[in-house]
Amino acid sequence: MDASPAQHQRAVTRYPNTPGLRLVCADAVAHLRAAEPYDLIYSVCSLPYLDPDRALPALAGALKPGGRLLFSALHTNSAGAGPSSEVAPRPEILRLPGTSEEHPVAMWVLTPTLWEDLLVQYGLTLDAVTAIDSPDPASPLSYRLYAARRRRNRVPLRTRTSP
Template sequence: MDDAALNEQAWTTYGKHHIERGTCLSEPERLDWGFWSTGPGAEVLGDLAGKRMLDIGPGTGRYPAHLARSHKAIVDAVEVSPTQYLRATTRYGDVPGVHFVQADAVEFLQRETAPVYDVAYSVHGLGYIDPHQLLAALAPRVREGGSLVFSVLHTNKDGAGPEVTVAPRDEVLPLAGGGELVVRMWVLSPLLWEDLLVEGGFLLEHISVLRAPEPSNPVACTLIVARRSSSAEGE
């Protein structure tokens, strides 16, 4: 099974698990790029009122709904897992300004009918997709000067840091109540992400590592803010 199929299967199982458990998450008060309510929030995305946005891997749909309600954004939220899509549309399907799409993100972006966005973002979703494929498909769908903002895993719970080659590795997706699933993730160094972004037609504006508030917790995330380069900048 290839990486994309394995990840889709894992997240479909994950969503089914939570549907059967009746898991109901609280409404977010802010956008959290890490796993904790620390660090920057939606302000790194800029003024979103009326902006056309793409959410890559929205999961339960909490964040696109929050951005539409609180920031007046217009969001296409593309989720590959049918069960996560079901969770999102069941709870947020009638929120004005949000359009949920059940599709592979790369395949969606390659459609002739795919829009051009002012802002593309992803909270932990982008690390499950081959960055070469995703950035090549995404660049033509972000307007020149538009933003790409995303967070990805930097260090896992075992303290394993980012890789120095562009290759996925096995990571664990825990299930509430016990059990775990294996996923494949691109856990890359900030330097590699910068190289990939430039290669893909983006300019890096800011990169930071968001660490857990407890010193004993090794988990950390990388937050990346980039801009779609113009034709002149790419010359």
């Protein structure tokens, strides 16, 4: 799924006959709010481009109880800047494979503790965080792979008041 028509077309061209693959051009949050619940949702380096306070409630709501969420997120960029200590976007540079073009973007590059706090806030439990570091010892580039799940029994975020 991608909201960018150009990125969607790139995927359609690259994977035209992949069995079981359905490529969707849509806003992820809107799609998740309307979709049937999923057993598994995974995101490769795309969740940090979305405001987590917008994306995580939609992701949690789109998972079946006990459903899994796996996502990767930038931890330290190629310039050596590590994760932010606050939930706020920061400027990063996106480089598309096979080109020298640089695209300025806003990303949420957060510490594992902040990601866990957000996941818990929206009804998910963090099971594991795995470091994925650049194989080049001279490169500080590092990602984190997060494995979370929706709680089987939803815990209300606030106490209900009875009439």
